Amino acid sequence: KAGVTQTPRYLIKTRGQQVTLSCSPISGHRSVSWYQQTPGQGLQFLFEYFSETQRNKGNFPGRFSGRQFSNSRSEMNVSTLELGDSALYLCASGSGSGYEQYFGPGTRLTVT
């Protein structure tokens, strides 16, 4: 069974731009969670989607948004990028019934 895939793996953007990251969950998984990982703040929860509905979100500004499609694939969008948005963005998928989740390799976003 294929694992969680994230595209692109690396991305360089300029301040003020917006970016969209994609995540394809493990086949059969209906839950997708997004995390931001930085050296200073560690792994921080962004949001979780299940069957196209956001069930929970973390403490991030409204510039961070996400969505999930009917095939469970998910995208997250960051608008008006700031230097501090430079991070590894991780996606994790699961059955949606609890905490068990499987992570993808992440998308490394650099904002210049």
Place this chain on the structure above:
Amino acid sequence: GESVGLHLPTLSVQEGDNSIINCAYSNSASDYFIWYKQESGKGPQFIIDIRSNMDKRQGQRVTVLLNKTVKHLSLQIAATQPGDSAVYFCAEYTGGFKTIFGAGTRLFVKA
């Protein structure tokens, strides 16, 4: 606020020795505590979990201990191997489909 913290940012052990990674948590209502391992260039990988009503759980070469009195969690790795070199995160799940991660401890295994 919510927080799961770690006592030590780095840990260096000799190959073959046992490793102990510690973690403090603040939310008494957490249902599960989980340990993850993250190797360079990869996402976190599940190692072992423990339910809040348990004190100890053992896996293959790993043991997790939970002390709810002092809100402390530890991961013990027996006979540490070079392949165990990674960053280890403790995390807690309180329901609501949200997992809170600690800051991480980097484990170095010396040959």
